[in-house]
């Protein structure tokens with residue numbers, strides 16, 4: 056059966072890929088599959104062959120390798136060791152780690168000191184250990200475990216942190232390396248829950264709001280290809296990159312070859328020993344696109360209206376396919392007005408409704424939920440929005456104390472200040488692969504002969520010629536944006552066709568000190584913009600960040616300061632939220648938004664949405 060080269064791997068293909076790896080002797084006795092993904096063909100490929108790439112991790116030796124297999128030929132194509140790199144944690148390692156902690160006498164003693172006797176009531180959260188240059192920790196496969204008490208099975212444990220107890224676990228050697236006890240702070244005892252049975256009286260004045268499309272949806276889904284209005288693209292779920300868009304075109308013209316999460320990090324700013332090591336790379340360390348992080352979505356709850364879903368098929372640690380039903384939600388939303396004008400000479404009005412196509416997925420990693428939403432609009436605009444929700448990290452605070460690097464969200468309950476920083480890898484192909492990137496700003500000018508009133512507003516566009524010139528931060532006061540253009544394709548006014556990247560209000564960069572370990576490991580987040588020339592093996596903004604000392608990914612990719620003019624460019628945009636927790640974020644956080652917009656600039660010769668028909672007889676008079 057013919058499958059498009061960018062169609063997601065089927066369950067059978069994942070099984071076949073795992074079997075080829077095993078039969079080829081590439082998986083030792085202690086080998087596991089960190090991931091099995093489609094090897095996306097190069098842009099100019101003419102073959103219909105299907106290849107997969109397995110990231111294999113040997114639990115005994117700690118060695119990782121990338122094994123490419125041909126599904127078409129049923130053979131291993133190549134096997135490349137990845138020295139010094141540790142793939143994301145395996146699910147089985149997380150489970151083992153909790154078992155090791157709960158039977159460790161040092162840990163049992165530490166929690167007993169805090170009056171916790173029922174160990175079944177303790178919720179243990181394994182965290183990526185990071186890398187702080189401790190020689191004791193070198194070469195180990197470590198997780199750090201913090202814990203919470205649940206007063207009953209569904210209780211929100213984050214209301215009852217067991218403060219100051221941190222277990223460091225080596226899941227390679229199957230031992231608890233150490234248990235730190237930084238002194239007893241009473242475990243907060245008040246329960247905070249959010250399910251209706253705990254909230255009490257619910258509102259009674261919300262009337263039903265239904266979205267109906269009696270004639271069906273305006274989009275079609277064929278395999279993983281989605282067509283809506285003039286847009287056409289493919290969508291897939293990647294274990295690390297999450298929700299990925301492929302070959303995005305509008306009106307048959309190319310905009311993006313690929314767009315997905317290149318990495319993310321959540322650095323915490325609390326300096327106390329129970330928290331100062333917390334830096335979660337939910338993509339590279341944890342694999343947010345895998346089971347059990349990737350949510351199965353529910354009609355009428357996660358998405359409303361006429362919905363189509365795509366399932367995601369993801370390999371587990373053993374290389375067996377797991378299907379997550381309804382992992383990707385596709386639907387249309389009304390979005391207010393698209394354009395309007397009342398002609399006061401003729402008393403006629405034209406108004407059009409805006410609507411957007413929404414493609415989304417939600418991932419639960421520990422206490423937090425991340426929703427990734429791609430929006431497509433009728434006027435050629437695209438938008439990426441992250442929705443952040445879930446439960447705050449919490450910290451026990453001694454009675455009467457006010458923390459400095461945390462905020463109090465309830466009595467004796469602090470929530471450490473932190474950032475959520477996302478880096479999206481955007482492989483633009485504006486009207487073809489050869490593109491250039493400009494930084495655009497708007498400035499005033501001094502009074503001169505040409506500007507006698509001093510009212511001048513000067514838009515400027517500065518070509519970014521090299522990787523170092525393209526490491527930039529956002530500046531809302533200057534209206535700074537970045538424009539990706541095709542110098543070889545001119546529009547009606549003789550300008551190159553392009554799209555602009557418009558930063559959102561949430562354009563945070565990493566604030567940790569340059570000496571902080573996370574600064575070396577998450578260098579991608581120290582700038583909003585990076586641009587690299589396309590290279591097939593440069594796909595991750597922080598390389599393999601798990602337990603790494605840093606320097607990988609963007610700082611290494613850009614070290615040669617390559618030219619980026621009129622070539623196949625990849626734009627990396629980092630942004631995020633500075634999260635100073637509020638009491639209103641507790642016990643479950645109302646959605647916080649972050650993201651960016653991609654808008655056509657001279658890509659079209661005029662408003663491309665004039666042909667949107669009026670919604671009914673009253674909207675055109």
Ligand SMILES: [Cu+2]
Pocket residue numbers: 473475634
């Ligand atoms: Cu947060």
